[in-house]
Amino acid sequence: MGRGKRGKSRTQRKHFQQNRENVWTSSKRSKSDPSSENPIPICNPYATQNLAFDHYYKEQGIVSSEEWDAFVQVLRTPLPAAFRINSTSRFSADIRSQLENDFVHSLQAEVAEGEDTEAIIPLPWYPENLAWHSNFSRKQLRKNQTLGRFHEFLKLENEIGNITRQEVVSMAPPLFLDVHSNHFVLDMCAAPGSKTFQLLEILHKLTKAGSLPDGMVIANDLDIQRCNLLIHQTKRMCTANLIVTNHEAQHFPGCLLNRNYDKMEPDQQDQLLFDRVLCDVPCSGDGTLRKAPDLWRKWNTGTGNGLHNLQVLIAMRGVSLLKVGGKMIYSTCSMNPIENEAVVAEVLRRGGGSIELVDVSSELPQLIRRPGLKRWKVCDKGKWFFCCKDVPKLRRNVVFPSMFPNGGNYKDDSDCNISIGDDIIIDDVYGNSEDDVQAVENPVMHEFTEEVSDFPLERCMRLVPHDQNTGAFFIAVLQKVSPLPVAATQVKPRKEVDKHDDTANQGNEDAQELQVNPLESTPEEISEANINDNRPKTDLKVSSVTCEEVNLKEAQDPCNVENMTKNTPGKRKLQIQGKWRGIDPVVFFKDEVVINSIKVFYGIDEQFPFNGHLVTRNSDTSHVKRIYYISKSVKDALELNFSVGQQLKITSVGLKIFERQTSCEGRSAPCAFRITSEGLPLILPHISKQILSASAIDFKHLLQYRTVKFADFVDAEFGEKAANLMPGCCVVVLGEGSRAATGPLQVDDSTIAIGCWKGRASLTIMVGALECQELLERLLMCLDTVTEKDSSMHDNKVDEAHESNGKNEDVEITGC
Numbered sequence: 156m157g158r159g160k161r162g163k164s165r166t167q168r169k170h171f172q173q174n175r176e177n178v179w180t181s182s183k184r185s186k187s188d189p190s191s192e193n194p195i196p197i198c199n200p201y202a203t204q205n206l207a208f209d210h211y212y213k214e215q216g217i218v219s220s221e222e223w224d225a226f227v228q229v230l231r232t233p234l235p236a237a238f239r240i241n242s243t244s245r246f247s248a249d250i251r252s253q254l255e256n257d258f259v260h261s262l263q264a265e266v267a268e269g270e271d272t273e274a275i276i277p278l279p280w281y282p283e284n285l286a287w288h289s290n291f292s293r294k295q296l297r298k299n300q301t302l303g304r305f306h307e308f309l310k311l312e313n314e315i316g317n318i319t320r321q322e323v324v325s326m327a328p329p330l331f332l333d334v335h336s337n338h339f340v341l342d343m344c345a346a347p348g349s350k351t352f353q354l355l356e357i358l359h360k361l362t363k364a365g366s367l368p369d370g371m372v373i374a375n376d377l378d379i380q381r382c383n384l385l386i387h388q389t390k391r392m393c394t395a396n397l398i399v400t401n402h403e404a405q406h407f408p409g410c411l412l413n414r415n416y417d418k419m420e421p422d423q424q425d426q427l428l429f430d431r432v433l434c435d436v437p438c439s440g441d442g443t444l445r446k447a448p449d450l451w452r453k454w455n456t457g458t459g460n461g462l463h464n465l466q467v468l469i470a471m472r473g474v475s476l477l478k479v480g481g482k483m484i485y486s487t488c489s490m491n492p493i494e495n496e497a498v499v500a501e502v503l504r505r506g507g508g509s510i511e512l513v514d515v516s517s518e519l520p521q522l523i524r525r526p527g528l529k530r531w532k533v534c535d536k537g538k539w540f541f542c543c544k545d546v547p548k549l550r551r552n553v554v555f556p557s558m559f560p561n562g563g564n565y566k567d568d569s570d571c572n573i574s575i576g577d578d579i580i581i582d583d584v585y586g587n588s589e590d591d592v593q594a595v596e597n598p599v600m601h602e603f604t605e606e607v608s609d610f611p612l613e614r615c616m617r618l619v620p621h622d623q624n625t626g627a628f629f630i631a632v633l634q635k636v637s638p639l640p641v642a643a644t645q646v647k648p649r650k651e652v653d654k655h656d657d658t659a660n661q662g663n664e665d666a667q668e669l670q671v672n673p674l675e676s677t678p679e680e681i682s683e684a685n686i687n688d689n690r691p692k693t694d695l696k697v698s699s700v701t702c703e704e705v706n707l708k709e710a711q712d713p714c715n716v717e718n719m720t721k722n723t724p725g726k727r728k729l730q731i732q733g734k735w736r737g738i739d740p741v742v743f744f745k746d747e748v749v750i751n752s753i754k755v756f757y758g759i760d761e762q763f764p765f766n767g768h769l770v771t772r773n774s775d776t777s778h779v780k781r782i783y784y785i786s787k788s789v790k791d792a793l794e795l796n797f798s799v800g801q802q803l804k805i806t807s808v809g810l811k812i813f814e815r816q817t818s819c820e821g822r823s824a825p826c827a828f829r830i831t832s833e834g835l836p837l838i839l840p841h842i843s844k845q846i847l848s849a850s851a852i853d854f855k856h857l858l859q860y861r862t863v864k865f866a867d868f869v870d871a872e873f874g875e876k877a878a879n880l881m882p883g884c885c886v887v888v889l890g891e892g893s894r895a896a897t898g899p900l901q902v903d904d905s906t907i908a909i910g911c912w913k914g915r916a917s918l919t920i921m922v923g924a925l926e927c928q929e930l931l932e933r934l935l936m937c938l939d940t941v942t943e944k945d946s947s948m949h950d951n952k953v954d955e956a957h958e959s960n961g962k963n964e965d966v967e968i969t970g971c
């Protein structure tokens with residue numbers, strides 16, 4: 156984390172994590188737990204009751220009084236496990252049919268006798284039976300031996316990326332976002348990334364093998380550790396259309412280019428704006444009580460109140476980064492109106508008609524949801540308030556007008572005009588649970604009239620647990636119909652500026668209407684704007700100096716980090732370190748010699764665009780280890796980011812496509828770079844050399860034994876062809892074997908291929924153990940078509956060869 160981050164944010168994140176502890180599995184109490192002095196008697200650590208919770212939500216009218224018992228009863232039971240099939244997986248249809256034809260029946264025996272429920276069932280509202288709901292909690296899946304096979308299936312497929320284990324309600328927001336394959340999407344608070352994964356699936360859904368969608372996703376999270384989770388999660392998607400960044404969402408960089416830059420290409424963007432924004436904000440999380448029952452004892456009204464400001468700021472940043480016509484989802488896993496309807500109302504209020512709440516009542520009709528509330532009240536320190544003017548002066552720094560249905564819209568509300576700034580009172584986030592007990596004791600002041608919002612908040616959706624045996628969730632779909640009014644874009648400048656951190660040039664497309672909005676701009680921006688500089692803005696600390704010193708023309712090539720460093724030896728060290736402390740620089744890879752050697756070795760056709768599509772994370776391009784492929788959309792975004800001085804703090808970008816071979820044999824091979832297994836599906840249709848088609852039995856042997864001598868292949872001609880390949884990386888496609896292979900190999904979305912290493916006398920697969928296991932299992936049916944006789948005869952042959960060899964010449968190959 157950069158120096159500029161405030162201690163309060165750290166406190167907030169720490170508490171956030173603590174809140175997520177799951178007491179179904181852990182009864183430990185943290186010393187720093189803010190509610191450890193909770194006077195509510197807790198008989199056991201698994202208590203699933205909190206009187207303040209009951210009182211608060213009964214008063215807010217989250218559900219009718221008749222439903223209350225059913226509501227809390229379901230909240231007190233563990234959450235059933237759910238998962239989604241990755242629609243872009245080549246095995247998605249197989250997995251669905253395995254569930255429909257195998258597990259649906261075999262698991263039914265495990266459902267308690269007399270219970271009229273299915274063991275697993277597809278969610279009726281999720282397209283194509285791709286999302287499934289089980290009747291078993293995660294604990295049951297772990298502990299119950301007879302569920303072992305299903306549990307192993309879930310674990311393996313999840314790890315490989317064929318399924319994602321995800322809460323049912325959390326699957327809904329991306330479906331309402333209406334993402335198209337050409338959209339630029341921003342996921343503002345993305346970790347651990349289950350929704351990012353869904354967004355990427357939608358983006359890639361209609362893309363043919365070997366091509367990429369026109370859109371892209373930027374997935375952001377404030378917490379660097381959680382960013383790593385996000386990277387791990389999305390890596391399973393093998394996408395070249397993703398950038399992962401690490402910013403405070405409320406200060407997500409604007410990447411605004413000086414508009415008067417006259418050398419700009421006609422189609423060049425001058426700001427990174429988005430067609431879709433997912434704003435799945437940090438929240439109190441009381442919708443996840445079933446999954447994290449520890450929250451029962453921690454719950455208090457201060458949590459939601461304390462997060463409200465941050466949620467408003469993030470949502471406002473989201474709408475300001477939206478294109479006009481673009482849509483944004485605001486969502487939380489909280490039931491609290493202060494974190495939900497109040498935030499949406501404030502966004503609409505500040506939007507002054509430029510933001511509309513979209514009516515999605517006709518979409519996903521089978522998803523049961525409740526309309527958003529139009530009236531609610533605020534509870535602070537045990538007292539209920541119906542409008543902001545009732546809030547005592549001393550509490551006005553924590554209870555804001557925006558928390559009320561009408562905001563500060565009172566005739567005599569001059570006292571209410573407290574604006575939300577950057578300085579969020581995080582220390583109050585977890586409040587004092589004592590307050591909540593007071594809330595029980597103090598009768599609500601019914602003589603006051605409750606405010607009712609004028610906005611159509613009934614268009615928001617609240618998913619409650621007892622409607623469909625899930626967690627709780629809140630979703631609102633917003634659309635930007637015109638630029639935001641200037642006032643809505645005004646954000647207090649941050650007091651402390653770490654220039655090595657994410658503060659540079661917080662541009663905003665709405666401010667463009669008035670050229671520069673002083674309240675939105677850093678002092679550097681204002682002076683740059685005033686002198687009407689036509690050059691692209693560059694990094695204020697590093698590149699602005701560089702631009703003056705080097706030949707301007709060269710420096711204006713935004714991708715050319717080498718250009719930017721070679722004429723300025725004194726600046727080189729800084730540039731190599733990259734702009735962001737602790738984060739590797741993103742460098743366009745343009746080494747023609749290496750690129751040509753790769754192209755020639757694998758016979759890559761000219762249609763596959765290389766120019767500007769390769770990046771590395773190392774400024775020393777003379778010894779690059781990994782090369783990443785980026786889509787055209789990501790390329791455009793990176794070029795813009797270079798032009799504006801690398802405002803984006805990029806922790807991960809693109810798809811690892813080539814990796815340097817480091818073994819002795821690898822180093823002496825004609826091409827030093829192997830194709831990675833994640834990059835293979837993309838490049839497969841474009842390679843014409845070092846590629847062979849193997850019969851099912853030979854393919855199976857490769858997966859089973861990992862190394863097979865050329866002489867031991869069942870199809871002798873295949874063995875001969877393999878022996879004739881150049882030493883180094885090659886690709887083996889599951890097909891008809893050498894018998895059918897005349898002319899170039901035809902590949903499509905269903906083609907199964909693996910990377911191999913051609914050594915002196917054998918082929919060795921370069922596939923991870925899990926992927927290998929998965930392929931073997933999935934291919935079993937197809938491989939069964941080979942006659943038993945053939946199979947056993949040749950199995951024996953290969954077995955013998957392996958036994959007699961003991962050690963294989965190629966096993967030293969790295970990357971296997």
Ligand SMILES: C[S@@+](CC[C@H](N)C(=O)[O-])C[C@H]1O[C@@H](n2cnc3c(N)ncnc32)[C@H](O)[C@@H]1O
Nearest residue numbers: 344345346347348349350377378403404435437
């Ligand atoms: C509800 S979770 C997001 C879940 C995620 N969308 C998913 O579907 O997997 C909220 C995330 O917000 C992050 N966060 C908290 N404060 C933030 C901030 N100011 N800016 C960006 N991210 C923040 C947390 O680290 C956390 O990962």
